[in-house]
Amino acid sequence: MTIFWLVIVSILVLPILLFLAVAFSPKLLDQGPEWFTFNSFKAAADPYFLRSIWHSFVMGVVSSIFATAIALVVAWIVLRTNSAARKAWNLAIFALLLAPSYLIALGWERIFERAGVLNIFGIDLPFVRDLLFGPVGIAMILTFKGIPFAYLVISNAMRGLGEEFEQAVRVHGGSRIAAFKMMSTLLLPALWSGIAIVFAESISDFGVASQLSSPGRYSVATFTLYRSVMSIPVSFPLCAAISIILLGLIVLALFAQSRALRGRSFRVLSGRTRPITRQKLSPLGSVASNASIYVLLILTLGVPVFGAISASMIQGLGTVISNYQINFDNYIRVIKSPLLRSPLLFSAEAALMTATVAVILAAISSRMLVSTKNGPGKKFLDFFLLAAVGLPGIVFAIGYIFAYNLPLAQRYGFHLYGTVALLVLAYIATALPSTTRSLVGNMNQFQESLSEACRVHGSNGIKTWLTVVLPLISRPLLAAWCLTYCGTLLELPVSQILFPPGHAPLAVGIDHALGNYDFGGGTAMEVFAIISALIVVAVAFALYERLAPVGWKQLGRAHQ
Amino acid sequence: MNKGHLVKIEKARKNYGSLAALDGLSLTIEPGQFMVLLGPSGSGKSTLIRSLAGIEKIDSGSIFLDKQEVNRGPINVAPEKRNLAMVFQDYALWPHLTAFENVEYALQRRKLSKDISRKRVETALERVGLSTKGKNYPHELSGGEQQRVALARAIVADPALLLFDEPLSNLDADLRERLRIEISTLTREIGATALYITHDQSEAFALADKIGVINHGKLEQVDLPEEIYERPTNRFVANFTGIAGTFTGKVRRVSKTSCIVSLGEDQLKVRHTVGLEVGQSVDVLIRPAATSFKKESENKISSVITDVAYRGRGYEHAIDTKYGSLTGVFDNVSHPRGGRISVSIDPDRCIAFPTESK
Numbered sequence: 045m046t047i048f049w050l051v052i053v054s055i056l057v058l059p060i061l062l063f064l065a066v067a068f069s070p071k072l073l074d075q076g077p078e079w080f081t082f083n084s085f086k087a088a089a090d091p092y093f094l095r096s097i098w099h100s101f102v103m104g105v106v107s108s109i110f111a112t113a114i115a116l117v118v119a120w121i122v123l124r125t126n127s128a129a130r131k132a133w134n135l136a137i138f139a140l141l142l143a144p145s146y147l148i149a150l151g152w153e154r155i156f157e158r159a160g161v162l163n164i165f166g167i168d169l170p171f172v173r174d175l176l177f178g179p180v181g182i183a184m185i186l187t188f189k190g191i192p193f194a195y196l197v198i199s200n201a202m203r204g205l206g207e208e209f210e211q212a213v214r215v216h217g218g219s220r221i222a223a224f225k226m227m228s229t230l231l232l233p234a235l236w237s238g239i240a241i242v243f244a245e246s247i248s249d250f251g252v253a254s255q256l257s258s259p260g261r262y263s264v265a266t267f268t269l270y271r272s273v274m275s276i277p278v279s280f281p282l283c284a285a286i287s288i289i290l291l292g293l294i295v296l297a298l299f300a301q302s303r304a305l306r307g308r309s310f311r312v313l314s315g316r317t318r319p320i321t322r323q324k325l326s327p328l329g330s331v332a333s334n335a336s337i338y339v340l341l342i343l344t345l346g347v348p349v350f351g352a353i354s355a356s357m358i359q360g361l362g363t364v365i366s367n368y369q370i371n372f373d374n375y376i377r378v379i380k381s382p383l384l385r386s387p388l389l390f391s392a393e394a395a396l397m398t399a400t401v402a403v404i405l406a407a408i409s410s411r412m413l414v415s416t417k418n419g420p421g422k423k424f425l426d427f428f429l430l431a432a433v434g435l436p437g438i439v440f441a442i443g444y445i446f447a448y449n450l451p452l453a454q455r456y457g458f459h460l461y462g463t464v465a466l467l468v469l470a471y472i473a474t475a476l477p478s479t480t481r482s483l484v485g486n487m488n489q490f491q492e493s494l495s496e497a498c499r500v501h502g503s504n505g506i507k508t509w510l511t512v513v514l515p516l517i518s519r520p521l522l523a524a525w526c527l528t529y530c531g532t533l534l535e536l537p538v539s540q541i542l543f544p545p546g547h548a549p550l551a552v553g554i555d556h557a558l559g560n561y562d563f564g565g566g567t568a569m570e571v572f573a574i575i576s577a578l579i580v581v582a583v584a585f586a587l588y589e590r591l592a593p594v595g596w597k598q599l600g601r602a603h604q
Numbered sequence: 605m606n607k608g609h610l611v612k613i614e615k616a617r618k619n620y621g622s623l624a625a626l627d628g629l630s631l632t633i634e635p636g637q638f639m640v641l642l643g644p645s646g647s648g649k650s651t652l653i654r655s656l657a658g659i660e661k662i663d664s665g666s667i668f669l670d671k672q673e674v675n676r677g678p679i680n681v682a683p684e685k686r687n688l689a690m691v692f693q694d695y696a697l698w699p700h701l702t703a704f705e706n707v708e709y710a711l712q713r714r715k716l717s718k719d720i721s722r723k724r725v726e727t728a729l730e731r732v733g734l735s736t737k738g739k740n741y742p743h744e745l746s747g748g749e750q751q752r753v754a755l756a757r758a759i760v761a762d763p764a765l766l767l768f769d770e771p772l773s774n775l776d777a778d779l780r781e782r783l784r785i786e787i788s789t790l791t792r793e794i795g796a797t798a799l800y801i802t803h804d805q806s807e808a809f810a811l812a813d814k815i816g817v818i819n820h821g822k823l824e825q826v827d828l829p830e831e832i833y834e835r836p837t838n839r840f841v842a843n844f845t846g847i848a849g850t851f852t853g854k855v856r857r858v859s860k861t862s863c864i865v866s867l868g869e870d871q872l873k874v875r876h877t878v879g880l881e882v883g884q885s886v887d888v889l890i891r892p893a894a895t896s897f898k899k900e901s902e903n904k905i906s907s908v909i910t911d912v913a914y915r916g917r918g919y920e921h922a923i924d925t926k927y928g929s930l931t932g933v934f935d936n937v938s939h940p941r942g943g944r945i946s947v948s949i950d951p952d953r954c955i956a957f958p959t960e961s962k
Contacts, residue, residue: 255651493696500657500690500767501757502713511709515700595700598741 048408049421055473057428062450063443064291067284073450084281088289093268093334097289099179100247100265104293106183108231108242111190112198112235118191118340119199121333126322128330129337137192138374142382142527143348143535145189146251146551147570151348152176152185153255154355154567161354179262183251185252188344195545197211197241201234240301244294248436250537254555265290266438266537273442273541280446287439334565352574356567374568383564387553388573391539392580394549395532398471403525405472405477407517413480414487432477437537444542446472467542467549472540475528482527486520522588530577608635608797609669609687609764611656616665616820618651625651625664627821633814638791638798642808642844643818649801652818653767656799657690658683669765684713688765689758691787693773695750703729703753704738710757728760729753748779755787759794766768768800769865772807784810799835805845809833817841835877839889839957848892849930852959855884865956867927869904873951878958885959893930894953901948907918909943923947 062073067084069074074087076083088094122130155161156173175181209230210223218226228235234276253267265286272283327332359369378384409429414421447453449461460466490513498508514521539549548556557566589597608622611633618626625648633639641649654660656667658674658681666676669688674681689710697706707725716724729735730750742750751771758766768787772780788811791798802808808815809829816826817840825837836842853867858880865872874888910929911922922935923945930947939945 451608472759491694491696493692493694494698496654496657496659496683497690497692497696497698498709499659500686500688501710502684502761503709504682504684512698512700516698595702595705595741598700 048405051405052409052425052428055469056432056476059447059473060432060440063280063439063446064284064288065279066446067288070281073280073446073452084285085289087279087282088285093265093286096263096268097265097286097293099262100290101265101293103179103183103186104243104246104297107186107190107246108194108239108297110183110187111242112238114187114340115160115191115198115238116192116231116235118195118337119202121337123199123202124323125325125329125333127325127333127337129334131176132341133337134210136345137195140188140192140344141196142530142534143189143345144251144531144536144551145185146255146536147346147352147534147574148348149181149185149252149255150554151351152181152382152569154351154563155347161351161358162356167424170471177256177261182252182262183258185256186242186246186249189252191340191344193241193245194238197238198231198234201231205230224382236301240297243297247293248438250436250438250540254536254540261369266436269436269438269442270537270540273445280442283442284446287436287442290436290439294299294420295430336529339453352567352570354563355563356571357564359564374564375572376567378568378572381565384553384557384569387548387550388569388576390547391533391535391550392576394468394471395529397468397527398475398532402472402479403521404436404523405476406483407514407521409476409480410483410487411513413484414490429477429480432473437474437535438541440474441470441538441541442475444538462544464544464547467538467544467547469539470542471532471535475532478531479524479528480591481522482524483517486517490516514519515593518592518596519588522584526581526584529580533573533577607764608637608795609633610635611765611797611799612668613656613664614668615653615786616652616662616667618648618660618662620654624648624821626655626665629663629818629821630665631816631823631826633797633799635797636795638788638800638811638813639816640808640812640814641799641801641816641818642803642805643801644803644844647818648821649818650769651821652654653690653769653801656765657688657767675747686765687763688767689761689763690767690769691751691754691758691771691947693770695742695754695771697753697757699742701741702738703734703740703742703745703749703756706742706753707757707760710761714761724760725756727754731759732756732786747775749784751775751783752770752786753847755783755790759796762794763796766794766796766798768798770802771800773802773804780807780916782842787811808943809845817844819844831893834952837877838961839887842889842955842957846892847889848895848932849890849928851888851890851925851927853886853888853927855886855956856882857881858882862951863956867905869926871951872903872905872954874949874954874956876954876956880956880958886956887959888954888956890930890949890954892934895930895933896948897933897935897945897949898948899908899946903949903951904946905949907945909939909941909945912938912941914938 066073068082069080070084071079118133121127122133153160153176156169156176158173162169182482190569205227210227213223213226214220248266250266250270253264254270257264269283269286270289272279272286307526322550356374359373361372378388396511411425413429415422423603428604444466445461448458448466452458460469494512495508499505500511503511533550535549536551539551540555543549543552550569554566554569557569611631613631615627616626616629619622621655627648629648629652631652641652643649651660655662655675657856661680662675664677667674669686672681674678674686678720678731698709704725707728711724714721726735726738729738730922732960734749734752737745737749737753742753745753754771754893771787772783775783775944784807787800800811812829814826815829815832817824817832819840825832825841827835831847832841836845851865851867851872853872854866856866856871857864858876862873862875865874865886872888880886905925905927907923907925909921910924913920915934918934918936919929919938921935921939922931923929923933926945933947
């Protein structure tokens, strides 16, 4: 356990705390003359920074409200009606969850940009382009990216909400509207959670900012932060102050959520909750619901996928040449050119390591979090993992640069700055909070008596883990591994800031290719990356189905 | 036959925050004895059984299994080294293993050859009537079958101590009775010491060699079932082991083991187990078996029938008297609701305790 705590403190706690502390006390970490000051906050109050923070706030509010409203309608169609489109949605939701925001933005960009895919086909829509490269475009992509998060929260709540609550309103004299009001009230916790989660995700997002934000047009806080840390000399106290303000906004959203729900109980799930019967839609309702789901899928996934695939097959996209050719040359170039190929291979290796270590640490962490023993270690871990979930990736990455570049770190032999090791450690640290949270639910379902039964029937702690705990959570562990692998493979903010010289990760490789106007090569790398991620996930699950003992798989089937 | 553990618990204390789950409790269970701990929810019985298993650690006091001190201060022998087995309230069958594998798991600590191991698992499953269900996964078994697998898992390794944590509480009445008999016979067959916890007094009386009644982390009385029923040492024990009702009155005369209690117009002869004085206010706790509609009895009170329930072997009546109501008054024939009738009270089966100040 000592090793576990050492790892948690050094990869998660220290870098963040040291970085945030420097906003108040530059001298403490050799970043200025003052022991305690608010000067860095005064500097952050410059109109340029304040405007970008305000923009982030507005984007967060708009995208969270739109994403939650859309998710509510989708959840109702998928869970409460017999709409045929619900199966397509259930398949697409995971793709949408896995797709990084910068890839969605890139897809849209490739289609509508000047000399983009539409231009090549003779279509020019300058007003759409203007909208896309500004607040409307940013809010739209953030909304798309937020929908699956809000959907998961709302659909979970809706599943537990039996029909009897609405029926009770009707049999006691309430109208349809009154019944709908009752249902909405009962779903309030989920709606608030949806808004808070999407708000936090949008404020922290760097992917959309990196593609659609720019100082001249509409700059958001994460983009400003990135520019500040890339400028020379870097003012870490200023970066820390902006990060703290950003975190403050996230905390504010969570606080508003808890205030709105305080003192109200919404426990609706019980053993008596009966499964709902799906509402049979009229032909018109059926068409309308199917159309709305498919339009949503086209906008969120279809357009970016079309943008990426079409762009990857067009030779000379983004240039002013006139004889564009459609072929697979860009893919062949990615395979042959080390410059295009090596980021994908490097990220695949890093993702493999990150997913494996993060899942091991997350399994231990999640078990600790659901333990019935309420020790200080559990509270400490819970607090930091929760705080880290809301921490923007870009802040995390800057914290890493700062902490591991300190003279103190060098003095104690941590020569990690600018190394692959630091990048992988940062990947693990950023993946750990969400991977842990994804396992907590499964660990919570695990009856404590199952491991107690092992102990009283002759197994020690390790054997209990190996023979009972791991088999029972093997499938969720595999899913968590796949999610972490895909997330790391396509990760942007940490990669962008911490990549060591000569080892560009995939997101950086794509960015470099696009920066060099090699749109075809960059998008071909995107497509290769997504295909390779799908292959890894498919192979992992195929191996599980083939190699796992029958009882483990039986368990999965029993839960279906 | 296996020789069971001698279990000794001395002054065990365990707090959860400010709540004392075990409050200086001491208990000895002789080797091979079947001890039942009877108590309400929150009385500390689960904490005690989990501490014996080694899943919980007591704050102070000590626990001995035979001569080995397994828990005192920093000493806490791991559960797997205590040579015991346990049947859990929720069965705790591992869902990824078949019934056979669940039972086999508990045998691994004996390090037997594969053949012997297989034979013993088969025998254990046969003993609980599940020889054909070995390949089934827990979710393919009924509740009763799952509990039988848990029982087979507990007995297969011939442990020296068997712990039962309310194992029948999730089953219906009929199944509960059948499994109770299986638990009783199998445990005695293997000769292990057994500790069984329950809040069901009928289960306790049916199973136990000895019963301990536990409340607020303390043992109120440890004795033979008959003694607990006939001579409860305090009001809580009497109450928790089944009463038809309580009357309040004043002591008129006292002898060594009985007294006359005035209830108003009527007087009742009742037993007492604690010292009483003439004029003292007492509560008379009446066992269901003390009541009848016999005509020839002297200890009689007039009553009105308020409810009748058919129980197969006869009828149980609820009645109202001037001094309170009684339930479970048995007769072979049914008496109509609202009818007036005299109820007889057997003096040996009702006990007077000083009235508690409220």
